[in-house]
Amino acid sequence: MTTATVPPSSQHITASPRVQNLLTKLHAESEAQEKSISQFLFYLKRLARYYLFSETWSASADQHMRDKFVSLEPDKCQFLYLLARSTGARNIVEAGTSFGVSTIYLALAVGQNVTDASSALASRTGGPTAGGKVIATEKEPTKAARAREHWKQAGSEVEPWIELREGNLLETLSVPDSLPEEIDMLLLDIWTPMALPTLEIVRPNLRRGAVVIADNTTFAKPLYKEFLEYIHRPENGFKTLTIPYSGGLEMSVYLP
Ligand SMILES: C[S@@+](CC[C@H](N)C(=O)[O-])C[C@H]1O[C@@H](n2cnc3c(N)ncnc32)[C@H](O)[C@@H]1O
Incomplete structure (x- = not known):
């Protein structure tokens, strides 16, 4: 009897073998970078510079990260995909796209949610189809170009x-009337000083019940100080908890 080879993530996400294989390859490349000594020392140095000089980020840190994936781990990406599917999210903002790995999961979920919503609409009214998209953001042109290549390889599902939106997201997300009226999910996977300013830009468009995810909030807790204070302040309208994924993954639900 032969046993079919099932890509490991096929239990968690609905995607063609081509997309599954691409994801497996991209995660392996990212993991190899993250496990290197130089990357470990880089993170240690960031924390040390925060404690010694209150420095949260720097131009040399940007330079170091220019060729790094720093993509979310597969289990976090699978969780995001299922979260988006379970909530029927059709409008998602991703703060920090890099080479576009987490974006692939979000786009799969949005595409599948739009298809489901459109079928439901068509069967009820025979009428219009639903819309939706992931708004991805990346300030480094070379990273944006790699992300586009990966999405092209992923094909029509993604x-x-x-x-x-290429450029500084403080500008690209602030263009008047350029965000969907109701955003279902915001992923904050960006250098920590950007987390709170990004949330402040997107918050007016978050729908009631929208989910905000921020990565690495336990490991980088001191660097997330202002963001964590903000989402814990009751008047800002969030209910929040830290999911014990590696480094901590903050999940906040907007219930103003
Ligand atoms: C942790 S990585 C994103 C990884 C990606 N979410 C994934 O899982 O594949 C963060 C990215 O945010 C980008 N970034 C940082 N500051 C930015 C800004 N102000 N505007 C847009 N992108 C920014 C960085 O260049 C970096 O590629």
Whole structure:
């Protein structure tokens, strides 16, 4: 009897073998970078510089990260995909796209949610189809170009559902009337000083019950100080908890 080879993530996400294989390859490349001594020393140095000089980020840190994936780990990405599927999220903002790995999961979920919503609409009214997209953001042109390549390789399950805004997201997300009226999910996977300013830009468009995810909030807790204080302040309208994924993954639900 022969045993079919099932890609490991096929239990968690719905995607073609081509997308599954691409994800396996991209995660392996990212993991190899993250496990290197130089990357470990880089993170240690960031924390040390915070404690010694209150420095949260720097131009040399940007330079170091320019060729790094720093993609979310597969289990976090699978969780995001299932969260987006379970909530029917059709409008997602991703703060920090890098080479576009987590974006692939979000785009799969959005595409599948739009298809489900469109079928439901068509069967009820025979009428219009639903819309949706992932708004991805990346300030480094070389990273944006790599992300586009990966989405092209992923193909029609993924590529059509992404709008990449290239440049500083403080500007690209602030263009008047350029965000969907109701955003279902915000992923904050960005250098920590950007977390709170990004949330402040997107918050007016978060729908009631929208989910905000921030990565690495336990490991980088001191660097997230202002963001964590903000989401814990009751008047800001969030209910929040830390999921014990590696480094901590903060999940906040907007219930103003
Ligand atoms: C941790 S990585 C994102 C990883 C990605 N979410 C994934 O899982 O594959 C963070 C990215 O945010 C980008 N970034 C940092 N500051 C930015 C800003 N102000 N505007 C847009 N992108 C920014 C960095 O260049 C970096 O590529």
